[in-house]
Amino acid sequence: MSVLQRDPQDMLRVLEEDGTPVGEVPDLSDDELVTMYREMYLARHFDTRAVSLQRQGRMGTYPPLSGQEGAQIGSAFALDEEDWLFPSYREHGAALHRGLPLKRTLLYWMGHEKGNRIPEDVNMFPVAVPIATQVLHATGAAWAKKLQDEDAAVMCCFGDGATSEGDFHEGLNFAGVFDTPNVFFCNNNQWAISVPRERQTASATIAQKATAYGFEGVQVDGMDPLAVYAATRAAVEKAKNPDEGERRPTLIEAVQYRFGAHTTADDPTVYRDTDEVEEWKKKDPIPRLEAFLRETGRLDDEKVEAIETSVKDEVAEAIEAAESEPRPEPSEMFSNVFAEQTPEIRAQAEAFAEMYERHGDEGFLRE
Amino acid sequence: MSQSQQTQNLTLVQAVRDGLHTEMTNDDRVVVMGEDVGKNGGVFRATEGLWDEFGDDRVIDTPLAESGIAGTAIGMATMGMRPVAEMQFSGFMYPAFDQIVSHAARLRTRSRGRFTCPLVVRAPYGGGIRAPEHHSESKEAFYAHEAGLKVVIPSTPYDTKGLLISAIRDPDPVIFLEPKLIYRAFRGDVPEGDYEVPIGEAAVRREGTDVSVYTYGAMTRPTMEAAENLEEDGVSVEVVDLRTVSPMDKETIVESFEKTGRAAVVHEAPKTGGLGAEITATLQEKALLHQEAPVERIAGYDVPYPLYALEDYYLPSVARVEEGIRNAVEF
Ligand SMILES: Cc1ncc(C[n+]2csc(CCOP(=O)(O)OP(=O)(O)O)c2C)c(N)n1
Numbered sequence: 205m206s207v208l209q210r211d212p213q214d215m216l217r218v219l220e221e222d223g224t225p226v227g228e229v230p231d232l233s234d235d236e237l238v239t240m241y242r243e244m245y246l247a248r249h250f251d252t253r254a255v256s257l258q259r260q261g262r263m264g265t266y267p268p269l270s271g272q273e274g275a276q277i278g279s280a281f282a283l284d285e286e287d288w289l290f291p292s293y294r295e296h297g298a299a300l301h302r303g304l305p306l307k308r309t310l311l312y313w314m315g316h317e318k319g320n321r322i323p324e325d326v327n328m329f330p331v332a333v334p335i336a337t338q339v340l341h342a343t344g345a346a347w348a349k350k351l352q353d354e355d356a357a358v359m360c361c362f363g364d365g366a367t368s369e370g371d372f373h374e375g376l377n378f379a380g381v382f383d384t385p386n387v388f389f390c391n392n393n394q395w396a397i398s399v400p401r402e403r404q405t406a407s408a409t410i411a412q413k414a415t416a417y418g419f420e421g422v423q424v425d426g427m428d429p430l431a432v433y434a435a436t437r438a439a440v441e442k443a444k445n446p447d448e449g450e451r452r453p454t455l456i457e458a459v460q461y462r463f464g465a466h467t468t469a470d471d472p473t474v475y476r477d478t479d480e481v482e483e484w485k486k487k488d489p490i491p492r493l494e495a496f497l498r499e500t501g502r503l504d505d506e507k508v509e510a511i512e513t514s515v516k517d518e519v520a521e522a523i524e525a526a527e528s529e530p531r532p533e534p535s536e537m538f539s540n541v542f543a544e545q546t547p548e549i550r551a552q553a554e555a556f557a558e559m560y561e562r563h564g565d566e567g568f569l570r571e
Numbered sequence: 572m573s574q575s576q577q578t579q580n581l582t583l584v585q586a587v588r589d590g591l592h593t594e595m596t597n598d599d600r601v602v603v604m605g606e607d608v609g610k611n612g613g614v615f616r617a618t619e620g621l622w623d624e625f626g627d628d629r630v631i632d633t634p635l636a637e638s639g640i641a642g643t644a645i646g647m648a649t650m651g652m653r654p655v656a657e658m659q660f661s662g663f664m665y666p667a668f669d670q671i672v673s674h675a676a677r678l679r680t681r682s683r684g685r686f687t688c689p690l691v692v693r694a695p696y697g698g699g700i701r702a703p704e705h706h707s708e709s710k711e712a713f714y715a716h717e718a719g720l721k722v723v724i725p726s727t728p729y730d731t732k733g734l735l736i737s738a739i740r741d742p743d744p745v746i747f748l749e750p751k752l753i754y755r756a757f758r759g760d761v762p763e764g765d766y767e768v769p770i771g772e773a774a775v776r777r778e779g780t781d782v783s784v785y786t787y788g789a790m791t792r793p794t795m796e797a798a799e800n801l802e803e804d805g806v807s808v809e810v811v812d813l814r815t816v817s818p819m820d821k822e823t824i825v826e827s828f829e830k831t832g833r834a835a836v837v838h839e840a841p842k843t844g845g846l847g848a849e850i851t852a853t854l855q856e857k858a859l860l861h862q863e864a865p866v867e868r869i870a871g872y873d874v875p876y877p878l879y880a881l882e883d884y885y886l887p888s889v890a891r892v893e894e895g896i897r898n899a900v901e902f
Contacts, residue, residue, distance in 0.1 A: 264701045264879055293703070315701065315879035333705045334663055335635055368634035370666060396635050398611030404634045475610045534884040537877045548843060552872045556884070559891060567890035569883045570699070 207438050208420045208454055212411035215423045215459060218430035221487050223495025230434045232281075234502050238511075240281055240429060241493050241503065244273040246515045247297030248490060250306060251464075253519050254296075254313065258468040262527065266313045267294045271427070271463035272391055274489025276361075277301055278432030279389050279458070282440050283359060288349075289328040290342040290360040292335075294391070298361060302328045306522035311529060317536050318529070327356075336366035339375030339388065346384035346443070350452075357443035359387040359436070365396025367413065368404045379453040380417035385443035386453040387436060388414075391426065393462040394484075398475035414455035426458030427487040430496075461487070534560060534568075577763040584754040586728035586761050587617045587693070590735030591655060593765045595625055598653060601739060604631040605640055605657030614659055615695055615754055641667035641692065645675050648690040653739055661696035661748060662705040668713075675744040676719030690744045691735070695751035696724075697789050697839055698886055701879040708876050709788075709840035714746045715817035715849070721745045721770055722817040726791040728759035730814055733768030741770060750789035773820035775827065779809035782900050783827040785850050786837040787813040790887060794837045797892040806900055816846050824850060825857045833899045835867035839886050842870035864902035869895035 207216055218227040232240070251270045257263040269276065276297035280289065289295070289302050296309045303326045312319025312331065320330045329345075332338035342360030349356045366372055367390060379386045390410050394401050407413060414421025424435045439454035446452050461484035465472050472481075497503035538545065538553035545553070559567065581589060595601045603618055603625075609632035612619035622630040633640050637658055644654040658664040664671075671692065678688045698707035714722045723738055723745055725731040731749070738745035776791065777798055786794045791812050798808035809827050813819060828834055834854060836847035847868040854866060869887045877885050887895075 265703050312878070313703070315881070317878050317881070320704075320878070331704070333703060334665070365635035368636045368639070370636065370638050396606075397614065398607045398609070399632050399635065403632055469614070474612070532880050534881060537872065537874050537881050537885060541874050546873075549873055552842070552874075556872070559894065560884075563890050568888045570888070 206442070207434050208422050208442065210422060212409050212415065212421045212423055215425055216431045216435055217425040217428050218434060219428045219492055219496050221492060223492050223499060225496065227431065228434070230430055230437065232433070236281075237497060237502055238507070240277055240433075241490075241497055242511045242515065243277045243297070243301050244429065244490050244493065245511055246518065247273045247277060247300060249515050250296065250300070250519050253523060254310070255464065255468060257523065263310070263314050265467050265469050267467045268462070268464040269294050269297055271461045271484065271488070272393060273297050274429035274493070275391055275426040275432050275458040275460050278429035279359065279361070279436040279456070282433050282436035283357065284440065285327075286354075286356045287327060287440060288342075288345055288356060288358045290338045290345065290358060291328065291331060292338065292362050292366070293331045293333050294363070295361050299328060302326050304328060306519065307525045310522060310526035314526060316529065316532050318532065336362055336369035336371040336375075338362065339366070339372050340378070342388075343375045343379045343384055343386055346379070346386045347382050350382075350384055355444045357385045357387055357440045359389055359440070361389045361391060363396060364390060364392040364394065364401050364404055364410060365399065366390070367410050376414070376417045376453070376455065380419050380451070383452050387439040387443060388453065388455045389436065390455065390457045391460060392457050393460050395462060395466070395476065397466045397470060409457060411455060411457040417453075419451040419453045419455070421455040421457065423457045423459060426460030427489045427492065429489050429493050432458055578760040579763055580758045581728045581761045582755045582758050583725070583728050583731050583749070584615055584617050586731035586759075587735060587749060588619055588621070589761060590732040591618065591621060593732070594736055594739045595621065595629060597765060598739075600651060600653040601655060602629045602631060602647070602652060603655050603657065604633055604644060606633060606635055606659050608632060608657050613657065615751065617693070617749075618657070637664060637667040638670055641670035641675065644690050644692075645670060645678070645688055648688045649678065649686045653689055655691045655693060655739060658692060658694035660706050661694040661710060662708050664692070664694055667692070671714070671720070671744070671746070672717045676717050679743065680719060687742055688744045689742050691738045691747055692744070693747045693749060695754070696748045697750045697752055698876060698882050699752035699789065701882070704878060707879075707882060709838065709871065711748055711816050712840055712845050715846060719744070720817065721815065722748065723770055723815050724748045724750065724788040725814060726750065726753065726788055726812050728761050730768050730774070732761050733766050734770065734814065736765055737767040737770050740767070745770065748788070752789040753792065756792070768814070771815045771818045771820055773814055773823040774812045775809065775823065776812045777808065777810040779807035779831070781807045781831055782833040782835065782896055783809045783811060783831045784835045784837060784896055785811045785813060785824060787816060788839075790837045790839055793887060793889045793892050796889045797896060800889070800893055801896060806897070808896060819849065819853070821853050821857065824853055828854050828858045829861050832861045832863040833902070835869060835896045835899045837869045837887055837892055837895070839871045841873045842868055843873045845870050864899050867895040867899040
């Protein structure tokens with residue numbers, strides 16, 4: 205029986221908090237498992253560095269992901285090459301798994317237009333800042349794949365807060381009605397900035413909302429990357445190849461926690477207890493997977509050290525590359541608004557260029 | 572209502588808070604609702620401490636749903652409450668747009684006066700704070716274009732409190748846009764008690780005889796600075812701060828122009844269809860024979876607001892404002 209066929213209140217888990225398997229370990233090779241660990245480790249290290257870049261004034265506001273690596277990497281891992289990811293703004297981990305260079309992520313949060321350009325070979329949409337808006341895009345994209353007879357699933361990530369927006373409900377409703385190949389992946393990290401999950405919905409779970417739209421909803425332990433992988437993989441397979449009578453879409457609620465602030469502009473001590481944070485830190489997905497991999501002989505001190513070193517180098521290199529990127533040309537503002545510049549935009553761009561000639565940066569940049 | 576002589580030195584965002592606090596104390600029909608307005612005190616701290624003082628029924632953290640916030644606020648307003656809804660950023664107000672324009676704005680008209688909508692929708696707006704995508708736009712023209720909405724944009728702490736109190740007491744819906752670039756940029760004297768700054772009245776911030784410059788919100792500062800610089804070159808600039816962009820104080824706008832015959836408009840919103848066009852048309856309609864030069868529009872460009880590495884090029888800078896005013900004067 206599929207792991208998706210369960211009561212939405214019965215949370216799927218593969219690894220205990222100490223890494224002991226309590227469920228069926230998904231069929232992943234040793235290499236894949238170690239890669240999963242490495243990417244989670246990379247996401248965590250990237251995150252730590254990004255937060256400190258912001259603190260040092262080298263980057264703008266940044267939304268940290270720490271605590272959510274298991275859900276992000278575990279879910280992205282379940283996608284096939286041809287599948288698509290429609291992220292929110294916190295999915296730097298899922299994005300790196302899809303192949304988005306870290307440098308792009310950094311550039312985006314450093315305010316460079318270039319950071320929003322997804323490389324041609326990466327099946328992923330740019331960050332969606334307006335909450336839940338991407339849910340409908342993901343439904344439409346999946347619908348297109350189905351209408352075009354292409355075998356591809358579309359996964360959309362969003363938070364628990366996003367499930368309160370009309371767009372979320374409309375997106376899932378369309379998916380149910382048109383039976384689109386979607387995986388709706390809710391990163392329920394318990395908080396939407398300062399608003400707790402209980403203030404978003406009176407439902408016992410977010411997963412159960414799928415029932416109302418006529419497809420499966422499953423709750424997984426979002427701090428358990430293997431459980432996340434198992435559920436997402438089943439959902440991806442079902443999206444593309446449903447059995448007789450099965451509905452393609454799935455809603456996955458990955459129960460997890462944001463260890464840090466909502467963004468670097470937020471102070472979580474105003475609204476939540478540090479005790480709560482400490483409790484959740486015991487469920488940290490990284491040591492959890494590490495314990496399992498060590499216990500089963502897939503990792504040892506030496507391999508972990510090698511991962512640490514290579515991850516640090518990789519992130520340092522990306523930061524170096526992003527920081528040596530020159531300030532974008534002001535004229536970039538006027539490009540890509542339309543396929544062809546309108547006469548008015550061209551006139552404005554020319555007027556700007558003349559003024560820029562006369563004044564240089566001094567006439568524009570504030571301290 | 573007592574007029575207290577005591578003043579406090581507040582930032583603009585503190586004046587928002589003080590205005591809310593004052594009206595919540597005066598009138599228990601007033602409730603504040605929105606995302607993170609409760610325990611967190613708002614992401615800009617505009618509602619700081621209100622939840623502790625007034626409790627969960629009057630300072631309400633809502634689910635994350637702007638249409639939900641605006642729509643339920645409309646329902647509350649029709650039933651005799653005085654909701655003040657916060658949109659966390661004006662860029663996230665669009666889900667509420669339908670509720671605001673299709674209902675709040677026209678409930679009085681549609682019901683021939685049977686139902687009214689004394690609602691305030693507050694939102695920080697505008698650029699210049701190195702914010703992420705979708706956090707910096709100026710879309711006041713959307714709301715000003717909608718019949719049945721008043722649109723207020725303060726630029727000083729004093730006006731902020733007085734206008735907010737007026738907005739809350741107004742019998743009709745008011746969109747209250749707060750220029751977040753100057754939320755904490757400076758302080759100003761703000762009376763402790765309650766007072767109103769009337770909606771629909773512009774303020775002449777600086778008198779001058781050569782040219783009239785119309786602006787509002789965060790652009791008031793670079794405009795004033797440009798005016799000072801031009802003064803040194805012997806150009807006398809009058810600066811009019813609209814304070815309310817709808818209904819616009821056309822009397823003050825025209826009066827100033829009749830004196831100077833030359834004008835510039837400064838706003839950070841895109842040029843096309845921006846309020847500069849409305850001001851220009853007003854001058855053309857009402858004071859054509861005084862006009863000695865084309866009206867200069869110093870505005871944001873007709874492009875999506877860029878990510879922050881380029882925002883300083885997008886926003887009217889002091890140099891750009893100065894140059895635009897000069898064009899109007901030297902024509
Ligand atoms: C439509 C909209 N409203 C408000 C915001 C401001 N905002 C940014 S993140 C956030 C909370 C989101 O919470 P959740 O969906 O749970 O995702 P998380 O940030 O926890 O990953 C809010 C209110 C926004 N970006 N878009």
